Amino acid sequence: MFQSRSILLFYNTSVGRRNCSKLAFVPKHRETSNEDIERLSEFLVNKRKILVITGAGISTESGIPDYRSEGVGLYATSTKRPTQHKVFMERPMARQSYWARNFIGWPRWSSFQPNQSHRTIAKWEDTGKLSQLVTQNVDQLHYDAGSRNVVELHGTNSIVTCMSCSYYVPRMQFQKSLEKENPTMIPRTADIRPDGDVELTEHEVKNFKVPSCPKCGGILKPYVVFFGDNVPRARVDQVKRKVEISDSILVVGSSLSVFSAFRFINQAVDNKIPIGIINIGPTRGDKFASMKIEAKSGDLITKIDFNNL
Numbered sequence: 407m408f409q410s411r412s413i414l415l416f417y418n419t420s421v422g423r424r425n426c427s428k429l430a431f432v433p434k435h436r437e438t439s440n441e442d443i444e445r446l447s448e449f450l451v452n453k454r455k456i457l458v459i460t461g462a463g464i465s466t467e468s469g470i471p472d473y474r475s476e477g478v479g480l481y482a483t484s485t486k487r488p489t490q491h492k493v494f495m496e497r498p499m500a501r502q503s504y505w506a507r508n509f510i511g512w513p514r515w516s517s518f519q520p521n522q523s524h525r526t527i528a529k530w531e532d533t534g535k536l537s538q539l540v541t542q543n544v545d546q547l548h549y550d551a552g553s554r555n556v557v558e559l560h561g562t563n564s565i566v567t568c569m570s571c572s573y574y575v576p577r578m579q580f581q582k583s584l585e586k587e588n589p590t591m592i593p594r595t596a597d598i599r600p601d602g603d604v605e606l607t608e609h610e611v612k613n614f615k616v617p618s619c620p621k622c623g624g625i626l627k628p629y630v631v632f633f634g635d636n637v638p639r640a641r642v643d644q645v646k647r648k649v650e651i652s653d654s655i656l657v658v659g660s661s662l663s664v665f666s667a668f669r670f671i672n673q674a675v676d677n678k679i680p681i682g683i684i685n686i687g688p689t690r691g692d693k694f695a696s697m698k699i700e701a702k703s704g705d706l707i708t709k710i711d712f713n714n715l
Contacts, residue, residue, distance in 0.1 A: 438705040446706060449654070449682045449697040451715045455537040457645075457652040458527060459667055461660025463685055465543050467521040467704045491635035494627065495569065501625065506614035507606050508628075509584045509591065512577070515545075515563065523658065523703040524551035530712050531555060538648035542660060542667055544630050557645055559637055559666055561630040570624030577628070587615040637666045649673050657683040658703050662690040 450456065462470070493500045528551040530536055539556045541548055544563045548556050567574040575583075585591075591614060619626055631637055649655070655674045662668045662683075671691040674681050682697040683689055684706060692698050699706065 436700070438701045438709070442699050442701055442706055443709050445697055445699060446682070446684070446710060447715065449680070450656070450710065450712070453654045453715070454535055455651060455653045456530075456535055457538045457540065457648055457655050457670075458530075458536060459655065459657045459660060459670065460523075460527070460539070460541045460543065460548070461658070461662075461667065461685075462543060463659025463661075464523045464541075464703055465518070465521075465545055465547055466659070467523060467702065468518045468545075468547060470515075470518055470545060488633050491632035493634075494632060495625065502614055502616055503606075503611045505584065505616045506591070506611045509581065509588070509614070510606060512581055516578070518545060518547065520547040520551035521704055522708045524548055524553070526704075526708050526710075527658070528552035533712055535712065535715075537652045538645065540645050540648075540667070540670070542664075544628075557641060557648075559631075559641065559645070561628070563628050563630055565629035566626050567629045568619035568622060568624045569627055571619060571622040573619050573621040573624075574629070575626075580626070583617050587617055588613075631666070642669070645670060646673060649679070650677065652679060655679055655681045657681070657685065657689070657691060657695075658707065659685055660689065661685060661687065 489500065489504050494504060524547050527536075527539060527548065531539060531553050536555065539548060539553055540559055541556060542559050544558065544560050546558075546562050546564055564577045565574055566577055566580045591610070617626065618624065649670050650673075652674075655670065657667075657671075660667060662671060668690050671681060671694055675694050680697075681691060681695045682699075683691055683695045684699050684701055684703055686700055686702060689698075
């Protein structure tokens with residue numbers, strides 16, 4: 407029930423382009439070579455149950471910044487850090503700050519579109535050769551590109567849920583509730599961070615009103631696994647079952663820095679399942695990979711004739 411993505415139509419594209427192109431958050435990289443294409447083709451040949459894991463590096467090509475990319479990620483360009491789950495749940499002012507910043511950032515966040523990498527993986531799924539697509543991203547761009555067999559490991563930003571009862575609401579509808587509660591706060595385009603929020607003044611945050619759950623009065627939170635929280639066990643077990651039946655693991659655009667995805671690399675190693683990695687920069691799984699290519703995914707995977715492998 408959490409697969410619909412909200413799109414706001416009042417995004418001001420002329421302002422949104424002020425920071426530069428969609429590739430502004432793609433780190434420096436070399437051009438993809440014919441050897442890269444051959445190596446990836448050889449890795450994928452005769453594979454019929456490929457489990458693909460994608461990370462933030464696939465969505466940077468759509469204009470969404472990530473956390474860890476060298477030189478352009480949030481950790482390299484700012485001292486700001488994402489909201490921690492414990493802080494969000496325990497501190498009303500932290501929730502007020504989060505929702506105020508997210509309210510302003512939502513028009514731009516919801517305007518992002520899938521890129522060639524998302525669309526290519528959707529085409530791969532159509533061949534029936536993928537056992538599962540697992541993404542660490544919360545942007546739903548894989549769904550927008552046409553993929554359907556997706557496990558969103560960290561949830562999705564397009565849904566808001568109550569932490570005390572079964573209530574949930576589409577993020578677009580919640581935006582209207584926030585607008586009603588804060589009529590003088592105008593959504594606008596601004597420099598956006600990986601989790602979809604922006605920088606605001608203390609005054610703007612202090613006066614922002616956050617509605618409670620209309621059903622039970624509980625805390626409303628995005629349907630996202632915040633830092634410091636755990637991926638639901640059922641979701642982890644679902645992916646583990648898919649790893650068991652897969653004949654290869656292909657990681658696209660992830661440093662595998664967090665354990666939520668790296669655990670599946672460990673499982674693949676234990677099961678002697680070959681691992682391939684496409685990522686700009688080093689990853690936590692490099693030493694386990696039989697194939698590692700440092701390339702922009704949109705320059706590489708789009709050149710693979712998947713139907714003939």
